[in-house]
Each structure stands twice: as C-alpha cells, then as structure tokens.
Amino acid sequence: xANEASYKHKKVINIGVVKELTGLSQRQIxxxxxxxxxxxxxTSGGIRKYSFTDIEILMDIANKIEEGVQTREIRQEMVxxxxxxxEQHRKMIQGQINAHFGIRxx
Amino acid sequence: xANEASYKHKKVINIGVVKELTGLSQRQIxxxxxxxxxxxxxTSGGIRKYSFTDIEILMDIANKIEEGVQTREIRQEMVxxxxxxxEQHRKMIQGQINAHFGIRxx
DNA sequence: CGTGTAAGGAATTCTGACACG
DNA sequence: CGTGTAAGGAATTCTGACACG
Numbered sequence: 001x002a003n004e005a006s007y008k009h010k011k012v013i014n015i016g017v018v019k020e021l022t023g024l025s026q027r028q029i030x031x032x033x034x035x036x037x038x039x040x041x042x043t044s045g046g047i048r049k050y051s052f053t054d055i056e057i058l059m060d061i062a063n064k065i066e067e068g069v070q071t072r073e074i075r076q077e078m079v080x081x082x083x084x085x086x087e088q089h090r091k092m093i094q095g096q097i098n099a100h101f102g103i104r105x106x
Numbered sequence: 107x108a109n110e111a112s113y114k115h116k117k118v119i120n121i122g123v124v125k126e127l128t129g130l131s132q133r134q135i136x137x138x139x140x141x142x143x144x145x146x147x148x149t150s151g152g153i154r155k156y157s158f159t160d161i162e163i164l165m166d167i168a169n170k171i172e173e174g175v176q177t178r179e180i181r182q183e184m185v186x187x188x189x190x191x192x193e194q195h196r197k198m199i200q201g202q203i204n205a206h207f208g209i210r211x212x
Numbered sequence: 213c214g215t216g217t218a219a220g221g222a223a224t225t226c227t228g229a230c231a232c233g
Numbered sequence: 234c235g236t237g238t239a240a241g242g243a244a245t246t247c248t249g250a251c252a253c254g
Contacts, residue, residue, distance in 0.1 A: 014120055014224075017155070046243080070235090121246070122246080131215075137213095153223065178213090
C-alpha cells in the first residue's frame with residue numbers, strides 16, 4: 001500500500017474545492033500563484049490541480065494577508081525557510097554518512 | 107491542525123483524476139456507483155467528488171472484477187464486512203464502558 | 213453483466229482586461 | 234498592491250440510450 005502521507009501532497013483538487021475549503025475567492029487563489037506562493041499542477045487542458053498541502057499553505061497565506069503582510073514578504077519568508085530546511089537536510093544527510101563511514105579509521 | 111487521516115476520506119477529487127489514478131474508464135467508475143460499490147459526493151451542480159479512500163476501493167474492485175467476481179458479489183462482501191465491523195465496534199465500545207464503570211462495585 | 217460510444221447540454225475553469233486605490 | 238467583475242471560450246462532466254453479449 002502507498003504511503004498515506006503522500007495523499008497530502010498529491011495534486012488532485014480543482015480550484016472550486018480549494019475555494020470551498022479555504023474560503024478564498026478564485027481570484028485570490030490565482031493571484032497568490034502569480035506571486036509564486038503556490039504551485040498547482042495543470043491538466044493537459046490547463047485546469048489547475050491543488051494538493052491538501054497547497055490548501056494548508058493558502059490558509060497560512062490568508063492569515064498573513066489579513067495581518068497586513070504583503071505577498072512579496074510572504075514569498076521572501078518562504079524562500080528563507082526553504083533554504084534553512086535545505087541546510088538542515090544537508091547536515092542530516094552528512095550526519096548519516098558520518099555515522100556510516102566517518103568515524104571508522106583503518 | 108486537522109487530523110491528517112481525514113484527508114484520505116475527504117471527497118474532493120473529480121472523476122478525471124480518479125480515472126488517471128485507477129486506470130478505469132469513466133464508464134466503469136460510474137457503473138460501480140450504480141451498483142452501490144462507491145458513493146461519491148456531488149457538487150451543487152451535480153459533479154461527482156471522490157476521496158482517496160474511494161480510489162483505493164475502486165482499485166480493489168478492479169482486481170475482483172478481473173478475477174471474474176460479479177459486482178453483486180462484491181457488494182454482498184462489502185455489506186458483510188461492514189456488519190462485522192459494526193459488531194467489533196459495538197464490542198469495543200462496550201469494553202470501554204466496562205473498563206470505566208463495569209468492574210467497580212460499591 | 214459489464215463496458216464502449218456518440219449526443220447534447222450543463223457546470224466548471226481559464227485568460228486578459230478594466231476598475232479601484 | 235490586492236481583489237472584484239463581466240466576457241468569451243475551452244475543458245470537463247453529466248445523463249440516457251443504443252450496442253454487444
């Protein structure tokens with residue numbers, strides 16, 4: 001059976017449902033994509049497909065917008081967090097490599 | 107944050123995606139509904155909405171059909187399993203009630 | 213019984229633009 | 234900057250029916 005968590009990231013949801021689940025307008029949802037805050041997939045016909053993760057992100061965005069944060073700032077924050085994650089991930093991988101090979105000496 | 111597992115049961119997926127994910131035709135998917143094997147939601151406009159659970163069920167159905175099992179038999183099997191589950195659930199609840207109140211005596 | 217298909221219509225989504233600010 | 238809206242078109246989905254078997 002497939003990993004359950006993968007459902008969360010699978011892009012299968014139309015904008016109409018995203019609208020229902022987030023309370024945002026289609027205009028808002030598309031605008032946040034234009035501002036590079038979300039990245040839906042597309043069908044061959046051009047229909048946007050979102051994941052549950054996208055929906056969670058959109059709700060976070062909505063909160064920040066309400067607080068007066070600009071999309072530009074939200075975007076910068078996302079990029080920053082991403083590079084932090086990448087760094088943490090790099091360190092973790094390196095740690096695993098060390099655990100396997102690093103300490104041992106001939 | 108919402109229970110992650112709830113994503114699995116949320117009916118948000120259009121038949122086109124279900125078709126992609128299961129490899130079944132729209133005709134087949136709709137027919138299995140007619141035979142009461144799956145129960146998608148509907149939008150106010152009448153568009154069917156499926157969950158990831160529905161997709162899993164559809165893949166099970168597809169396997170059984172391939173094995174030559176009739177929809178009628180699959181249906182009966184589902185009903186049987188459901189009543190077993192209900193019975194187990196009843197017993198479990200009763201067990202919890204007993205654990206709380208049953209053993210103690212004044 | 214289970215599935216394909218053509219038919220016509222309806223619901224949904226898409227883009228680009230104008231508007232306000 | 235962020236969002237609403239009317240406009241026209243395209244992609245998607247729906248139902249009921251005929252067909253084969």
